[in-house]
Amino acid sequence: MLKCHLSRIMGEKRLKISDVCAATGINRGTLSRLYHETANRVDLETIDMLCEFLECNVGEIYEHVHSASKTAEVNV
Template sequence: MIILRLDRIMVERRMSLQDLAEQVGITQANLSKIKNNKVNAIRFSTLNKICEVLDCQPGDLLEYEPDHDQ
């Protein structure tokens, strides 16, 4: 299972959901879904822009967690 750790990076960078959404160019609702792991996919262009704005690497945002239920 891939976990998005956007919330952690946003706290470290002191970036609000509204500010990040504006700078990335997506709605707050869509960014909130990403932040709360409510998405099945993310566009590379969106990931690229998030990394650009937050000055981070994709690996800072993505974490693999084995799914023990299967």
């Protein structure tokens, strides 16, 4: 499972969704889904724009987290 840290990063930088949308041109709906961690897929271009705007790496926005339920299923 991927954990998106966009809301934390934006909070630390005191940015609103509307600020990031205006500066990057990313669709507000897309950014809202990333912010609330409900996005199912993201274009690489979107991630690239976020990294450039926020001055961070992909690994700072996304983190791979092992899911306990999926690990349990594999071990069954």
